[in-house]
Every structure is written in C-alpha cells, then in structure tokens.
Amino acid sequence: xxxxxxxxxxxxxxxxxxxxxxxxxxxxxxxxxxxxxxxxxxxxxxxxxxxxxxxxxxxxxxxxxxxxxxxxxxxxxxxxxxxxxxxxxxxxxxxxxxxxxxxxxxxxxxxxxxxxxxxxxxxxxxxxxxxxxxxxxxxxxxxxxxxxxxxxxxxxxxxxxxxxxxxxxxxx
Amino acid sequence: xxxxxxxxxxxxxxxxxxxxxxxxxxxxxxxxxxxxxxxxxxxxxxxxxxxxxxxxxxxxxxxxxxxxxxxxxxxxxxxxxxxxxxxxxxxxxxxxxxxxxxxxxxxxxxxxxxxxxxxxxxxxxxxxxxxxxxxxxxxxxxxxxxxxxxxxxxxxxxxxxxx
Numbered sequence: 378x379x380x381x382x383x384x385x386x387x388x389x390x391x392x393x394x395x396x397x398x399x400x401x402x403x404x405x406x407x408x409x410x411x412x413x414x415x416x417x418x419x420x421x422x423x424x425x426x427x428x429x430x431x432x433x434x435x436x437x438x439x440x441x442x443x444x445x446x447x448x449x450x451x452x453x454x455x456x457x458x459x460x461x462x463x464x465x466x467x468x469x470x471x472x473x474x475x476x477x478x479x480x481x482x483x484x485x486x487x488x489x490x491x492x493x494x495x496x497x498x499x500x501x502x503x504x505x506x507x508x509x510x511x512x513x514x515x516x517x518x519x520x521x522x523x524x525x526x527x528x529x530x531x532x533x534x535x536x537x538x539x540x541x542x543x544x545x546x547x548x549x
Numbered sequence: 550x551x552x553x554x555x556x557x558x559x560x561x562x563x564x565x566x567x568x569x570x571x572x573x574x575x576x577x578x579x580x581x582x583x584x585x586x587x588x589x590x591x592x593x594x595x596x597x598x599x600x601x602x603x604x605x606x607x608x609x610x611x612x613x614x615x616x617x618x619x620x621x622x623x624x625x626x627x628x629x630x631x632x633x634x635x636x637x638x639x640x641x642x643x644x645x646x647x648x649x650x651x652x653x654x655x656x657x658x659x660x661x662x663x664x665x666x667x668x669x670x671x672x673x674x675x676x677x678x679x680x681x682x683x684x685x686x687x688x689x690x691x692x693x694x695x696x697x698x699x700x701x702x703x704x705x706x707x708x709x710x711x712x
Contacts, residue, residue, distance in 0.1 A: 381609045384602050404598065411596050419593065420624070420631035421583060423564065424639050438643070446644040447630055448597075451623040455597035462601055466613065468622040471650035471700075476643070
C-alpha cells in the first residue's frame with residue numbers, strides 16, 4: 378500500500394491543510410481549442426456555442442466560442458490538483474459552484490485556494506476530509522468561477538510512517 | 550454554376566426544450582449514454598493540468614485498491630452534464646451554477662454512464678421577462694445500476710418565441 382510514496386510530494390497530506398490556509402497555484406493555463414472546443418465535444422455537450430464560431434457572432438456573452446462552464450471549473454480544479462489532491466484517496470464532491478463571467482478562447486486562468494474545513498473521515502483513520510474553496514480568475518483579474526470541493530486525503534502520520542518503516546525493513 | 554436550391558426554405562430540425570417544458574417533477578431520461586475509455590481520461594486529465602497519478606498511473610491506482618486508473622471525477626461530471634444538455638439547456642441561457650455534487654463511487658475505464666434529470670424548481674426570472682430559472686436534480690448510474698454521481702444544476706432558460 379505504501380510502495381509508491383516516492384511518486385507524490387510533501388506538504389499536501391491531510392495534516393498540512395490547516396483551516397484558513399491560502400494558496401495561489403503556481404501555474405496558470407490558457408483555454409483554447411483542446412481545452413474547450415475538443416473537451417466540450419468529447420463530453421457530448423451539444424450546445425454549439427461552445428464549438429461553432431459562426432453562431433456566436435453578436436452573442437450577448439461576447440463574440441467567439443463560449444467556454445463550457447465545467448471546462449473552466451475542471452481547469453480550475455486541475456490547476457489546484459498537485460497542491461490539493463496529489464495525496465488524495467478520493468474526490469468526494471463539489472458544492473456552491475458558480476460561474477461569474479463568460480470565458481472565451483485565449484483567456485488564461487489562474488487558480489486560488491482556501492482551506493475551509495478539515496476533519497476526520499468516516500470509518501477510516503488513515504485519512505481525513507478537507508473542504509476547499511477554489512476560485513478561477515482570468516488574465517484581467519476577474520473571478521470567472523468559484524466552487525467548494527471536498528477531498529479524502531491521506532494522513533502523513535499513517536502513510537509516510539508506514540513507508541519509512543517498510544524502507545527500513547527492506548534495506549540491506 | 551450556382552446550386553439552384555432554396556436552402557432558406559429548409560426547416561431546422563430543431564433541438565432542445567424551452568422554459569415552458571420544465572414543469573416541476575417532470576423527468577428526462579437523457580440520450581446516448583457514454584462508455585468512458587482510458588483515452589478519454591488520459592486526454593481530459595492532461596488537458597486540464599490534472600496530472601494526478603491516481604488518474605494517470607495504473608500501477609499507483611492498483612496500489613490503492615483499484616483495478617485500473619480512477620477516471621477523473623471532473624470528466625465524469627462533464628460527461629453527465631454533456632449528456633443532459635440537449636434536454637435541459639441547449640436552447641440557450643447561461644449556466645448559473647451547481648450544488649450538492651456527490652461522487653458516490655469511482656469510475657474506471659470501460660464503465661458506461663447513463664443519466665436522467667428531474668425538474669425540482671421552475672420560476673420566472675425577476676430581471677429577464679423572456680426567461681425563467683430552472684433547477685434540475687441529475688443522477689448518473691453505471692452499467693451495474695449503481696449511482697455514480699448526483700447533483701443539482703440551475704440555468705437561465707429562455708421561453709418559447711425567443712431566439
């Protein structure tokens with residue numbers, strides 16, 4: 378169970394998520410053909426404003442293909458994922474997902490996180506449950522989406538200690 | 550040589566529903582279904598910067614009790630919403646938000662999702678007389694009939710007679 382501990386980093390186990398901790402995630406990403414046009418069709422979102430350039434001319438949401446809200450949400454979560462879920466066991470849910478402004482091809486998202494809550498998991502003592510609030514902002518500084526996310530995350534006290542003791546056992 | 554066909558006379562094979570179609574309690578079993586492949590998960594997870602080994606390293610996932618990688622739950626959510634769009638939101642109006650999204654169990658490559666939604670609330674928009682605000686409860690199941698995800702979603706939906 379602990380053999381792959383070297384594949385993931387430190388500083389993102391359950392114990393590291395004190396309530397109130399804030400992070401601006403280091404990498405931002407531009408939304409373009411692959412992220413919106415392709416994924417919207419991949420997930421069978423039939424609303425053609427996401428992938429028909431001609432139909433969006435003069436739209437009240439602005440000219441150009443409109444990014445599917447959940448592509449914006451998924452990118453926001455993705456940009457947070459190394460810092461918030463690299464040592465996760467499971468994604469449990471989302472809540473209060475809001476799309477504040479339209480996003481178009483060429484816009485760049487930056488993700489922000491605050492730890493809202495951290496507590497024990499039901500039925501297991503090797504992990505805890507952390508509730509995050511995430512924000513996605515565009516290159517102009519406007520918040521385009523926000524959401525809360527609940528994740529089951531390994532406790533270092535269990536997973537890293539077991540890994541350390543196993544390494545001692547197997548070392549020559 | 551010009552093609553002598555009056556294309557403007559062709560009626561549109563129209564898609565989607567309008568505000569008046571969403572009576573509270575009405576249920577929509579959504580079309581198509583979708584088998585999520587390993588390729589879907591790898592492309593989606595990498596394109597959204599979600600390079601988590603639980604989603605992209607099968608040996609890591611197996612070491613955590615899975616038979617294969619765990620499909621990125623955001624892909625599961627996007628797919629279920631995608632399956633519901635023609636019935637619920639294709640006719641236009643902004644996606645306002647979602648709540649109470651619960652991922653009940655993991656999805657693995659090869660699993661097939663189907664979805665259905667019921668109208669939980671439909672009301673007039675205070676600011677947009679040509680539209681209403683509709684909330685649906687959507688559920689998606691896998692090929693074994695197990696609940697995979699459910700959530701509530703709210704959109705502005707235009708009324709009949711509006712573009």
